[in-house]
Amino acid sequence: MTVPELVPAPIRLTRTDGGWSLPERLSVAVDPALSAARPLLVDLLGVRLGRELVPVAAAGASDIALRHTEELAPEHYRLRVDGSVLIESSGPDGARHALRTLQQIVGPAAFRALPIRDAPVVLPGVVVEDGPRFGHRGVLLDVARHFMPKDGVLRFIDLISAHKLNVLHLHLTDDQGWRIQIRAYPRLTEVGAWRAESQIGSSRSSRYDATPHGGFYTQDDLREIVAFARTRGVTVVPEIDMPGHSQAAMVAYPELAALPEQAATWPVWTRWGLNPHVLGTSDRVLDFYRTVLDEVLDLFDSPLICLGGDEVPVDEWTADPDSVRRAEELGMTGVEELLPWFIGRLADHLRTRGRRATAWDEVGGSRLPTDVAINSWRGYRGGIDALRDGHDVVVCPEHEVYLDHRAAPGLDEPAPVGTVHTLEDVYRFEPVTDQVAEAAAEPGAGTVLGAQAQLWSEQLDSPRRVDYAAFPRLAAFAEVVWSPREARDWPGFDRRLRGAHLDRLDAAGVEYRPLAGPHPWQRRPDVPGWPLRFDELGRLVHAEDGAG
Numbered sequence: 001m002t003v004p005e006l007v008p009a010p011i012r013l014t015r016t017d018g019g020w021s022l023p024e025r026l027s028v029a030v031d032p033a034l035s036a037a038r039p040l041l042v043d044l045l046g047v048r049l050g051r052e053l054v055p056v057a058a059a060g061a062s063d064i065a066l067r068h069t070e071e072l073a074p075e076h077y078r079l080r081v082d083g084s085v086l087i088e089s090s091g092p093d094g095a096r097h098a099l100r101t102l103q104q105i106v107g108p109a110a111f112r113a114l115p116i117r118d119a120p121v122v123l124p125g126v127v128v129e130d131g132p133r134f135g136h137r138g139v140l141l142d143v144a145r146h147f148m149p150k151d152g153v154l155r156f157i158d159l160i161s162a163h164k165l166n167v168l169h170l171h172l173t174d175d176q177g178w179r180i181q182i183r184a185y186p187r188l189t190e191v192g193a194w195r196a197e198s199q200i201g202s203s204r205s206s207r208y209d210a211t212p213h214g215g216f217y218t219q220d221d222l223r224e225i226v227a228f229a230r231t232r233g234v235t236v237v238p239e240i241d242m243p244g245h246s247q248a249a250m251v252a253y254p255e256l257a258a259l260p261e262q263a264a265t266w267p268v269w270t271r272w273g274l275n276p277h278v279l280g281t282s283d284r285v286l287d288f289y290r291t292v293l294d295e296v297l298d299l300f301d302s303p304l305i306c307l308g309g310d311e312v313p314v315d316e317w318t319a320d321p322d323s324v325r326r327a328e329e330l331g332m333t334g335v336e337e338l339l340p341w342f343i344g345r346l347a348d349h350l351r352t353r354g355r356r357a358t359a360w361d362e363v364g365g366s367r368l369p370t371d372v373a374i375n376s377w378r379g380y381r382g383g384i385d386a387l388r389d390g391h392d393v394v395v396c397p398e399h400e401v402y403l404d405h406r407a408a409p410g411l412d413e414p415a416p417v418g419t420v421h422t423l424e425d426v427y428r429f430e431p432v433t434d435q436v437a438e439a440a441a442e443p444g445a446g447t448v449l450g451a452q453a454q455l456w457s458e459q460l461d462s463p464r465r466v467d468y469a470a471f472p473r474l475a476a477f478a479e480v481v482w483s484p485r486e487a488r489d490w491p492g493f494d495r496r497l498r499g500a501h502l503d504r505l506d507a508a509g510v511e512y513r514p515l516a517g518p519h520p521w522q523r524r525p526d527v528p529g530w531p532l533r534f535d536e537l538g539r540l541v542h543a544e545d546g547a548g
Contacts, residue, residue: 002124004105004301005500008164009487010130018082018125025052036068036092039231040099049106050115051192066095075166076131081105081123094131095165096233101128104500108507111162136450137481138167138237141466141475142457144174144248144488146186146198147215151465154228154523159471159510161232163478168229169237169306169452172217175247175269175277180238180299180421184291185253192248195268201459202417202530203273230301237358238300240292241308243279243342250277256285257325258316271490274457278316281323281338290349297353304373309343309361325391340368347372358394361386368449373449380436385481387439387446395431396452403469403479404456406531407513414468414522415459416529422516426453427476427490446509453477459527464511468522470510471505472497 003015026045030038043167046053056062062084069088072078077094079101080086087098089139103110106121110539139160143153157168178192194214200207216227229236247269248255257263258280277287278372296305313500317323327335330530333476340363347357347369370390376383376397383393398405398418403426431451432440440448454475460466479493498515505512513522 003019004124004126005468006029006104006128006196007102007475007493007496008482009356009496010101010128010487011484011487012050012326013065014127016082016125016127019081020081020085020125021122021125022049022051022123023053023063023224025222027056027062028064029055029056029058029060031058033068034066034089034092036231037095037099040096040155041066044099044103044110044381044519047114048103048110048112049121051205053062054332054497057067060096071354073131075135076126077101079126079130080130081126083121087407090096093166093233093274096161099128100164104504108503111507112467113220124452132164132166133483133484134448134450134481135167136167136452137478137540138168138396138450139165139167139477140169140171140239140396140454140456140472142174142460144171144177144241144457146213146233146461147177147179147193148457148463148466149215150217150221150225153225155463156466157225157229157232157234157236158473159508160478161234162508163475164234164482165474166238166449167235167452169239171239171456173241173242173248174245175214175275176272177214178248180222180240180296181216181218182292182295183219184295184338185288187252188292188388191252194458195248195270195449197270198461199458200407201272201415201528203271203458205528206529207528211268217529219258219299226300227266235302235304236300237302239297239303239306239308240289240296241306241310242289242346243281243285243308243339244310245275245308246279246314247277247513250279253288256280258320265494268443274311274313276313276315278312278314279322279342281317281342286342286345289346293346294353297350297355299504303356304356304386305454307343307346309363310377311338312339312362314338318517337365337367339363340365342373344368345520357483364389370446374446375452377428377454380433382441384435387436388442390444390446392446392449393436393438394449394452396454396456400429401426401451401453402456403453403477404458404460406498406529407469408517409531410520410524411525411529411548412532413529414465414518414524415527416531417459418530419532421473423473423476424490424494426473427480427488427493429477429480430485432485451477451481467511468513468518469490470513471510472502473513475505 072090075093077089077098079098089095178188193216254263279472373392374386406413
């Protein structure tokens with residue numbers, strides 16, 4: 001048998017002479033320390049492959065054994081297939097990764113929901129020794145611009161887990177919609193969870209669809225999402241965006257706005273792009289969001305909670321006497337310093353509850369507590385500065401890993417927005433550039449936690465569109481953040497993708513972008529785009545010719 005074509009590539013894979021035809025009845029021994037990996041084991045072997053699983057004592061002989069060992073680092077594992085399957089790890093995360101590797105070794109049949117034929121499952125003899133490059137291997141899913149029903153989120157979690165990604169950054173609130181039930185403030189979903197219509201195409205478009213859009217997750221929905229993610233080794237990081245990107249909340253409760261008399265006349269925003277409206281900075285606003293966050297913390301078990309902080313214009317603070325007075329009382333040089341102060345006050349509240357805030361890279365400076373982690377999205381510079389200021393950083397530059405941006409040049413992509421991120425471009429993304437490494441090595445610097453790809457949903461109005469934008473580029477990103485940097489091999493990845501991994505995605509029902517370009521039904525020729533071009537430092541140069 002050939003060597004299994006794994007994605008992401010493991011640290012070490014050795015073929016052995018042994019192999020194994022998987023019997024219909026399997027004895028299974030799971031060490032109690034690894035019992036949290038059992039749901040994935042049952043899903044893979046019992047449901048997808050239809051085997052009868054018979055539990056036996058962990059110390060006894062078995063066909064499938066999950067064995068605890070302290071000699072392996074967190075999330076690392078050793079998998080041996082040789083007349084049986086032995087998985088060794090120091091915790092359930094490593095065991096889950098081993099099961100995901102076993103799923104790929106089995107092949108496309110293990111990616112279908114149920115068995116569809118009686119063909120034998122023959123496993124090659126292998127030893128795989130593996131573990132991740134970064135602890136934070138994330139992807140952001142924006143469910144605020146276009147709501148994704150719960151079943152789509154659960155499916156997406158399973159897909160990213162299959163690629164050994166371990167963080168789902170769930171963007172729950174924005175100008176265009178509030179998607180999380182907050183019992184203390186029911187109007188957030190009664191009013192803020194739907195809009196009258198949506199802009200078609202880029203933020204420069206003059207077209208709208210005249211179709212109401214909305215939806216939200218109940219608290220039980222979110223508990224289910226978090227619980228399911230936990231069985232898949234994925235942590236769900238919720239984002240409540242503030243003090244910008246908050247028009248849906250301000251329409252529901254106008255008193256939150258810096259200019260409340262105006263907010264009383266606004267609709268939930270129906271367009272994309274930069275919104276000029278911001279929250280006020282009063283104690284009343286901070287108390288409102290402390291109450292919101294208390295309910296968020298009861299639903300999510302993530303150590304990190306994202307508070308947003310991106311794209312916050314300060315014109316309304318300048319026009320608001322209370323915000324100007326607050327800045328003066330705090331000894332600020334201008335109202336722009338209210339941004340890190342605002343985020344810092346809510347970060348303080350999270351800390352009292354045993355959690356930690358994360359924010360986008362516009363938030364920084366001496367008024368921001370150093371325990372706030374920074375998402376570096378505007379190129380690398382924001383992350384470099386944050387590292388030097390002592391903040392931990394997640395690297396997620398727009399011009400590298402915003403997967404809602406187009407996957408090829410030209411106007412055939414649905415829709416042609418943002419800069420070009422081809423599959424190979426994403427594979428060549430490097431989170432720790434020389435400049436990032438130098439900053440992280442300075443005395444008192446923060447740590448690079450890992451990296452994250454983004455799927456903003458202005459142009460992704462359904463799970464089908466998310467599939468197209470995400471895959472197979474997310475598979476390339478997964479290899480970047482999992483496999484050793486020195487093992488990066490584009491021709492090898494391309495071979496493994498074409499030779500094996502696309503077949504797995506097909507079996508899983510993923511409507512990915514074909515390598516040769518979109519299918520006719522995936523194109524959106526009527527949707528006006530806005531293609532961008534960035535220079536080598538990640539700075540926007542201009543929109544390209546032909547932009548809508």
